[in-house]
Amino acid sequence: MTSNKTTYIEQPTLFIVPTPIGNLGDITQRALDVLNSVDIIAAEDTRHTGKLLSHFNIQTRTFALHDHNEQQKAQVLVDKLLAGESIALVSDAGTPLISDPGYHLVSQCRQAGVKVVPLPGACAVITALSASGLPSDRFSFEGFLPAKSKGRKDKFMEIAKVERTCIFYESPHRITESLADMLDVLGPEREVVLARELTKTYETIQGLPLGELIEWIEEDENRKRGEMVLLIHGHREPVNEELPDEATRTLAILVKELPLKKAAAATAEIYNLKKNALYKWGLENLS
Structure with a gap:
């Protein structure tokens, strides 16, 4: 692992650096090399990122870049890049820009002609999809579900006839209400997968028809805790099944x-x- 910035990085560059979503062992050697070699690490939460850097004994200075200041601070970082410094962009967990800050910075860097280099790495969306058992040839990531019931139902109505797998993030304190809204719109037969606490000790990936999934979650309060990804099977034309x-x-x-x-x-x-x-x-x- 080198600390010589001039040999590892040939020109001022913005690196997009994924960080672990739970298991620190998922960080890549390349990510560690970049974090050690850049001049600045732009972090969503410098205290949170500080714990990661401390664990790997990385001394690079940090710069706070989050949802509330990105539009104002992005140009500051672009100016530093144009002046010859290199920067790594990280979020609290996973790949930056995926429901995390970074869009404005990357956009301004590209407009200014700054080199932008993405590193592959942890991403909860792809991790959940790969183990879900749902079709993965066509999918869309829809971000976090709306906070209000009407917004959620509108979103579910929007995807009700969509044939691709749809993926959402949801917070644990809204999971019960969100699944109830989903049930009202999509019905109990739609196959849904809940992936929670991915890569962590209590990782759980459970897929069931929605009506049964809600019952399964209600059986244990622990199943409502942790970081959550919801994956919804795309629309399939129903097979007419006559009930006696x-x-x-x-x-x-x-x-x-x-x-x-x-x-x-x-x-x-x-x-x-x-x-x-x-x-x-x-x-x-x-x-």
Whole structure:
């Protein structure tokens, strides 16, 4: 690992440097070399990044660049680059610019003719997708879900007929409400994967039809904790599955005494049918 900036970096450069999303062992040797060699590390949170640098005994000075100051401070960093310094851009975790600051800085660097070099590395979106079991040939990353219910439902309506896999970030304190909104719009049959605490001790990747996934999450409060990625299977044209008349009649009777979810589960057991199909039929015909 070299500390000679002039030999490792041939010209002033902005390096985009991914950092681990949980497991420090995921940092690359190239990332360590760059962080040691640049003149400045532009960090989303200098205190958070300071812990990472301390762990790897990196002494490079840091510069705060976050959502609230990036538009004002980006030109300061561009001027330093034009004056001959090299800079590494990092976020708190993962690849910069992916729902993290950096867009304005990179855009201004390219406009000014500054060399921009991206390093490959950790990214929660790609990590989750690779292990999700959902189609990965076509996908879109949609960032964080809106904070308000109406905004979330509008977003789910927007993607309801989209055939590619759609990926969102969500915070643990909103996961229950977000999945409830998703259920209202996409229904209980849509396959959804929850990937939480990726690369960490309690990493969990669970995929189920949405109705069952919500039940699974509600079984254990720990499943609502940690950094979360939600992956939604793209729209598929439904296969017409006729429910037997006797099953729907039974469901209609049971729902008078039981909540729809329990009535659907009981009817499914009696007739050996899918409870989600019965639940959906109940929503459409008995509510």
